[in-house]
Amino acid sequence: MIDxxxxxxxxxxxxxxxxxxxxxxxxxxxxxxxELETVRATDTVDTGVTVYVDHDGKKGDSTFAVYQSMTxxxxxxxxxxxxxxxxxxxxxxxxxxxxGTLEAALPTNMAEEEPKALACRIADAVFAADTLxxxxxxxxxxFLYRDTLHVTNSRGVDKTQRMHRxxxxxxxxxxTDKESVELYExxxxxxxxxxxxxxxxxxxxxxxxxxxxAVKPQTPMTVHVVLRPQEIRELLCNLAxxxxxxxxxxxxxxxxxxxxxxxxxxxxxxxxxxxxxxPGCERSSYFDADGLALRDTCLIRNGVVxxxxxxxxxxxxxxxxxxxxxxxxxxxxxxxxxxxxxxxxAPYLECASLSGLQVDLYNDYIGGExxxxxxxxxxxxxxxxxISMSGKLSxxxxxxxxxxxxxxxxxxxxPEKMLLRNMAVL
Amino acid sequence: MPFSAYLNxxxxxxxxxxxxxxxxxxxxxxxxxxxHAAVIRADRKSSAVQDGRGECGxxxxxxxxxxxxxxxxxxxxGDPEALxxxxxxxxxxxxxxxxxxxxxxxLKDEPLRQDxxxxxxxxxxxxxxxxxxxRELSETLLKKDAHVLNAxxxxxxxLVSKLFVTQNRQLTQHYGWANGYLMVVYNDGRMVQARHVExxxxxxxxxxxxxxxxxxxxxxxxxLTRATPIEPGVYxxxxxxxxxxxxxHEAFGHGVEMDQFVKDRALAKQFMGQYVASPITNMxxxxxxxxxxxxxxxDDDGVLAHDTQIIRDGILVAGLSDLASAAQLGTAxxxxxxxxxxxxxxxxxxxxxxxxxxxxxxxxxxxxxKHGYMLFETNNGMEDPKNWxxxxxxxxxxxxxxxxxxxxxxxxVVMSGSVPELLKSxxxxxxxxxxxxxxxxxxGYKEWVxxxxxxxxxxxxxxxx
Numbered sequence: 001m002i003d004x005x006x007x008x009x010x011x012x013x014x015x016x017x018x019x020x021x022x023x024x025x026x027x028x029x030x031x032x033x034x035e036l037e038t039v040r041a042t043d044t045v046d047t048g049v050t051v052y053v054d055h056d057g058k059k060g061d062s063t064f065a066v067y068q069s070m071t072x073x074x075x076x077x078x079x080x081x082x083x084x085x086x087x088x089x090x091x092x093x094x095x096x097x098x099x100g101t102l103e104a105a106l107p108t109n110m111a112e113e114e115p116k117a118l119a120c121r122i123a124d125a126v127f128a129a130d131t132l133x134x135x136x137x138x139x140x141x142x143f144l145y146r147d148t149l150h151v152t153n154s155r156g157v158d159k160t161q162r163m164h165r166x167x168x169x170x171x172x173x174x175x176t177d178k179e180s181v182e183l184y185e186x187x188x189x190x191x192x193x194x195x196x197x198x199x200x201x202x203x204x205x206x207x208x209x210x211x212x213x214a215v216k217p218q219t220p221m222t223v224h225v226v227l228r229p230q231e232i233r234e235l236l237c238n239l240a241x242x243x244x245x246x247x248x249x250x251x252x253x254x255x256x257x258x259x260x261x262x263x264x265x266x267x268x269x270x271x272x273x274x275x276x277x278x279p280g281c282e283r284s285s286y287f288d289a290d291g292l293a294l295r296d297t298c299l300i301r302n303g304v305v306x307x308x309x310x311x312x313x314x315x316x317x318x319x320x321x322x323x324x325x326x327x328x329x330x331x332x333x334x335x336x337x338x339x340x341x342x343x344x345x346a347p348y349l350e351c352a353s354l355s356g357l358q359v360d361l362y363n364d365y366i367g368g369e370x371x372x373x374x375x376x377x378x379x380x381x382x383x384x385x386x387i388s389m390s391g392k393l394s395x396x397x398x399x400x401x402x403x404x405x406x407x408x409x410x411x412x413x414x415p416e417k418m419l420l421r422n423m424a425v426l
Numbered sequence: 427m428p429f430s431a432y433l434n435x436x437x438x439x440x441x442x443x444x445x446x447x448x449x450x451x452x453x454x455x456x457x458x459x460x461x462h463a464a465v466i467r468a469d470r471k472s473s474a475v476q477d478g479r480g481e482c483g484x485x486x487x488x489x490x491x492x493x494x495x496x497x498x499x500x501x502x503x504g505d506p507e508a509l510x511x512x513x514x515x516x517x518x519x520x521x522x523x524x525x526x527x528x529x530x531x532x533l534k535d536e537p538l539r540q541d542x543x544x545x546x547x548x549x550x551x552x553x554x555x556x557x558x559x560x561r562e563l564s565e566t567l568l569k570k571d572a573h574v575l576n577a578x579x580x581x582x583x584x585l586v587s588k589l590f591v592t593q594n595r596q597l598t599q600h601y602g603w604a605n606g607y608l609m610v611v612y613n614d615g616r617m618v619q620a621r622h623v624e625x626x627x628x629x630x631x632x633x634x635x636x637x638x639x640x641x642x643x644x645x646x647x648x649x650l651t652r653a654t655p656i657e658p659g660v661y662x663x664x665x666x667x668x669x670x671x672x673x674x675h676e677a678f679g680h681g682v683e684m685d686q687f688v689k690d691r692a693l694a695k696q697f698m699g700q701y702v703a704s705p706i707t708n709m710x711x712x713x714x715x716x717x718x719x720x721x722x723x724x725d726d727d728g729v730l731a732h733d734t735q736i737i738r739d740g741i742l743v744a745g746l747s748d749l750a751s752a753a754q755l756g757t758a759x760x761x762x763x764x765x766x767x768x769x770x771x772x773x774x775x776x777x778x779x780x781x782x783x784x785x786x787x788x789x790x791x792x793x794x795x796k797h798g799y800m801l802f803e804t805n806n807g808m809e810d811p812k813n814w815x816x817x818x819x820x821x822x823x824x825x826x827x828x829x830x831x832x833x834x835x836x837x838x839v840v841m842s843g844s845v846p847e848l849l850k851s852x853x854x855x856x857x858x859x860x861x862x863x864x865x866x867x868x869x870g871y872k873e874w875v876x877x878x879x880x881x882x883x884x885x886x887x888x889x890x891x
Contacts, residue, residue, distance in 0.1 A: 027516075029523075032754070035526050035527065036493055036519065036523055036526050037493060037528045037530075037750065038496065038750065039495050040497070040498070040771055041497050041498075041513075042497070043497075043516070044483060044499065061474075065482075069460075069500075082476075084553070085475040085476065085553055089474060089475060091472050092472075117520055119520070120520035123523070138689045139691060182691060186870070211813075250470070250578075251470070251575035251576045252576060252611045252619070355810065355817035356806070356808045358838065358840055362618050362619060363653065365655060365838055368817070369808070369840070371815060386843075386844070388658075388840065388889065390655075424658050424891070426891050
């Protein structure tokens with residue numbers, strides 16, 4: 001093992017440095033129907049080195065990758081090249097995070113079990129949902145990862161974080177005499193709960209059956225649209241991205257501190273917090289790429305932009321005393337007041353599967369192609385497909401409603417449902 | 427710039443590992459990758475010169491006459507027998523799954539030893555020169571209009587070296603590609619972003635084209651500030667090459683990736699030999715089909731690049747396969763086995779995907795539209811190969827009234843609907859042709875590879891919202 005730290009410290013032109021090492025071991029199973037097509041394993045390390053050079057009253061930096069193939073002489077040359085590159089960069093001065101050691105593991109129940117046995121148990125949990133007559137899981141990919149992330153820098157940061165995480169991609173399919181339909185589904189977790197995996201995929205199996213029964217409703221229509229957690233998160237991630245220190249610094253953010261995102265609305269006011277750690281979420285982290293400890297930050301409170309967030313460097317540029325750290329997109333949303341009975345008091349369309357929610361802050365747009373939704377006409381729910389919905393984002397935000405009932409799913413904790421009023425459906 | 431000296435020095439190690447593992451498997455290959463990327467960027471307040479997303483490592487693929495096994499690692503040096511033992515241990519399967527392995531044909535290992543090189547001009551430009559170009563572009567854009575809040579100029583060259591070794595085959599390839607970007611943040615009371623993207627294997631060409639587009643990107647920003655949402659409806663639409671390519675990619679490209687055939691995940695499997703598009707429609711994919719970002723010489727399974735005609739005169743005639751899916755389907759692989767990196771599995775993936783040119787003049791196509799839109803610039807898209815629904819988003823559209831382009835811009839524009847309805851609605855195909863080599867394509871929501879797509883202008887009838 002080459003001592004990169006020693007090479008950096010022995011180069012007088014280097015004023016500061018950061019080394020990020022991520023070691024990943026994986027075990028992966030790829031099923032075609034219920035048969036095993038491919039077994040994979042990986043054992044790799046990604047190493048990134050950032051060199052900082054103070055020059056001409058400015059600060060330059062440059063990052064390079066270190067490969068296992070490199071010799072000590074190769075790395076010395078890369079450091080010299082990075083110094084040259086950093087001298088070309090004239091950024092405003094900033095300081096690197098100072099000090100702090102950590103040796104932590106994110107909570108998991110998967111640390112002790114041998115990967116091949118655990119992968120087999122996960123496969124069992126997936127295929128236990130494959131019991132619906134006419135239904136099948138046509139493909140399933142299971143990825144088990146063990147990550148060790150280590151960040152050190154020239155100012156004494158030395159932090160290590162270990163994580164066990166799983167990603168399952170399962171494709172529930174339903175086949176009739178006339179056609180065969182599918183829905184895409186992925187599950188990501190850091191602790192394995194077989195019953196939850198089976199239940200979630202079984203629910204998706206039922207939905208794919210509904211897709212086979214789905215009809216194209218009479219269009220165009222204007223109707224309330226109900227979003228579920230995945231799409232709620234997608235929508236709110238757009239608002240969160242707009243609040244990055246870097247976006248503010250580069251004049252690219254639309255909403256400023258104190259802006260009311262829901263003016264004049266009579267809906268539920270939005271309170272959105274970014275968190276470093278969400279239970280069971282693979283995006284969770286104790287620190288960011290600079291090794292800065294993450295501080296949970298409320299970005300929007302009662303519909304008003306309250307804070308920005310981001311890395312130490314851009315935080316310093318904005319004069320932030322204690323930057324939040326570059327928080328992962330783990331979203332926590334305060335519950336609203338909407339109850340199921342109220343949702344059902346008027347016709348609505350509940351989206352179960354979209355091609356992808358399209359949100360455009362600049363053009364004040366929200367929309368998407370709906371692969372499966374349930375249309376409630378006041379008396380009965382009908383599965384529908386072949387439609388798309390759209391509306392003005394500002395109007396949708398102003399009048400949105402959030403359910404009282406909450407859930408935790410992946411990188412989201414908050415209301416189970418969001419109701420957007422009077423969307424155009426075609 | 428030559429082929430990677432590092433990989434060149436690993437030929438014998440790869441061959442030794444293949445030999446060691448051949449005692450346990452009926453087919454063994456090793457793919458070595460050494461990819462170097464750079465990002466040079468400047469905006470109003472900051473700049474960067476650093477490595478981009480590169481990779482350097484190896485992936486070993488094994489087949490035992492039943493299933494496939496793969497192992498990814500950073501370095502292949504050392505005792506090949508010990509490494510083979512480590513790999514065998516790592517890819518073991520739990521006893522309860524051993525009765526559930528597939529059975530696929532043994533892969534052919536046809537002899538070939540060849541080195542492929544395509545030269546680029548990247549070495550002619552220093553970091554300093556490229557950063558200077560980016561700074562100049564950013565400053566030029568900022569000076570053009572006081573409403574420009576920020577202007578970002580970026581160049582991203584990358585160089586690929588790959589080594590592929592089996593018992594009978596030893597291939598190397600070395601090529602490069604670069605992308606260039608301009609983006610302005612513009613606010614004249616309404617804030618918008620406007621972009622321009624370039625792709626080529628010569629930096630000289632990219633720099634010249636970026637310089638030539640500074641006026642047009644500002645002009646686009648000015649128009650976008652006045653853009654309105656589109657009234658949802660079904661319209662006659664003329665596509666630019668980028669949107670034609672997006673349709674090719676999302677509508678049928680993903681639908682004919684044959685690993686989806688194996689999983690019964692693609693409706694196209696049942697439509698081989700049938701009309702799926704209007705009879706004036708012809709569509710291709712292939713690393714050898716045109717010269718763009720995905721024009722490699724052999725794929726990540728060591729299969730030489732192809733030009734595959736997917737749709738001929740409206741009839742679906744062929745799909746795209748990697749080695750594993752071709753083995754399971756009993757077909758010949760088409761050179762479409764691609765990996766996100768050496769750390770990831772090879773899947774059937776698109777390369778350069780496009781419609782063939784037709785005979786119509788663009789001006790005649792626009793003149794034929796009573797009321798509709800011309801759509802420009804891909805934003806994103808999403809496939810649905812099983813159910814043939816698509817969603818494609820264009821950055822903007824321009825309204826056509828009585829056969830003439832107006833000054834009315836709409837943005838964004840989401841095109842959605844049924845794939846066969848869309849493709850069968852193609853009524854005119856222009857004689858122009860452009861392939862845009864700046865795209866990244868995922869499979870589902872992962873496995874990103876560089877792709878291009880494009881073609882001529884198309885006239886279609888489609889739902890916009």
